[in-house]
Structure formats: C-alpha cells, structure tokens
Amino acid sequence: MDFSKFSCEGKVALITGGSRGIGRASALALADAGANVVVSSRKIADLEPVADEIRSKGVKGLAVAAHNAKSEDSKMLVERVVQEFGRIDILMNNAGTNPYFGPIMDQDEKTYDITMNVNLKGMFILSQLTARVMKGRGGGCIINTASIGGLRAGELGVYSVTKAAVIMLTQVMAKEWGQYNIRVNAIAPGIIKTRLSEALWRDPKVNEKALGQIPLMRLGEPEEIAGAVVFLSSAAGNYVTGETIVIDGGRVHGEPSHLKKE
Numbered sequence: 001m002d003f004s005k006f007s008c009e010g011k012v013a014l015i016t017g018g019s020r021g022i023g024r025a026s027a028l029a030l031a032d033a034g035a036n037v038v039v040s041s042r043k044i045a046d047l048e049p050v051a052d053e054i055r056s057k058g059v060k061g062l063a064v065a066a067h068n069a070k071s072e073d074s075k076m077l078v079e080r081v082v083q084e085f086g087r088i089d090i091l092m093n094n095a096g097t098n099p100y101f102g103p104i105m106d107q108d109e110k111t112y113d114i115t116m117n118v119n120l121k122g123m124f125i126l127s128q129l130t131a132r133v134m135k136g137r138g139g140g141c142i143i144n145t146a147s148i149g150g151l152r153a154g155e156l157g158v159y160s161v162t163k164a165a166v167i168m169l170t171q172v173m174a175k176e177w178g179q180y181n182i183r184v185n186a187i188a189p190g191i192i193k194t195r196l197s198e199a200l201w202r203d204p205k206v207n208e209k210a211l212g213q214i215p216l217m218r219l220g221e222p223e224e225i226a227g228a229v230v231f232l233s234s235a236a237g238n239y240v241t242g243e244t245i246v247i248d249g250g251r252v253h254g255e256p257s258h259l260k261k262e
Helices: 021-032 044-055 071-085 109-137 158-180 204-211 223-233
Strands: 012-016 036-041 061-065 090-093 140-145 182-189 244-247
Touching: 012 021, 012 071, 012 109, 021 036, 021 044, 021 090, 021 223, 036 044, 036 071, 044 061, 061 071, 071 109, 090 109, 109 140, 109 158, 109 182, 140 158, 140 223, 158 182, 182 223, 223 244
Parallel strands: 012 036, 012 090, 036 061, 090 140, 140 182, 182 244
Antiparallel strands: none
C-alpha cells in the first residue's frame, strides 16, 4: 500500500476547540502528517502552547482566539486563516460544551441555548463560511465531532440532541456539497478522557459503570481519535463522505459478553 496517501503535506487545517483534548491531539497529528494547522478556541493563552508544539514539528502553526457561538468571530476566523494561508483545506469542528448535567425536565432555557449555539449553530455557521472558501479552491474536507450520545438516548439530554443533529447535518452537507468536491464526515467518540467529559470519568461510580459497558474495558485517550482525523483529511479518505465513524471501544454494541448474566 502507498502510505503516502495518508500525508497531509502542504494542506491548511483549521481546528476549533483546539487548545486541549481531541482538538489538540488532532492538531498535532495533522502537523505530524505535514499540514499547517490553525487552532482556535476562546482563550489565546490556552492556544499558544499548542501552536508552539505544531511549529516544533516543522510546519506552520497559528493560534486565533474566537468564540464558536458568535458568527462575527467565525467570520473573522475564516478571514484570518485565508489572509495568512490563502486557503482552508481541512476544517475540524471540534468546539463543544455541555453546561448542564441532569434530567431535561429541570433544564433551564439558558443552558439549552448555550448548548445548541455552541454545538450546532456555531458548527453550521463556520462550516458554511469555510465551504464557500473550499468551493472556490476546488474542494476540501470537513470533519464534525459528534458523539455516540447522538446515536442513542442516554443521560446527557440536550447535549445528545445536538450531537444527533450534527450527524444529520453532516449527511446533509455531504449530499449538497459533494458537487464541489467537499467531503463532510463526522467522528462519534465514546467517553474520552478530556476536560469536557471529566465530570463523568472523575466520578468513581460513573467511571466503574462506564467501564462495565465498554468491550475494551477502558476509556479512550484523545490521541486515539486523531488517527481517524488524519485518515479522513488525507487522500486515503478521498471517497468517504457523509459517514460517521464511531470510536468508542465498542460501547455502542453493548456490555462485554463475559459480564452478561446468564
């Protein structure tokens, strides 16, 4: 096999939520694959160390502070990347939030709106803006971070609703934008040890329960998501669009067989 097809050399990647967790790991993996990478999140101080790590790999790295839920920030972000690099080849919509844990009967409107605006509306606006750039450049690749919570009802309420919408929007964008050679896919992680999911895996009881539902019997690490991101971004994934790749240690298939009671 020609492993050069996994190269992203010379491409320009933009990653939101790029200061830590899955975003940071994916940014570094794309840099390892040869891409120039722009990382974005709300706080520039959190981004600069990641940009330094990217540059240490011999490619260009840029940190840009932008709030994913503010359309004016997204417009500024795209304009800044195009100004610096002339194009955007890869967009990873990774920014996400979940400000409320609990029954949806008790959720207030404010946390509902925050979750929807960051996880869905922000992703839509930035994808739309970036797709217009990609269309003019002959194509590109968009990767949306969904969740296995978007595939089946669980205990994450509105967060899961936004991720189900991300999966459907991924399919809609792929169907509409394929004519411009823009591929759009999603990844659906299970419980990955990031700050966003910390409330889950830091709780011993929740952690123990989760481990009993995962065939691989461990939680995932951010670096274990990055390989799929490189695949989808490279020529190796050129004929993949509209798909959602589940990366969850097998959790969606049910608890490990040896733990099932007869």
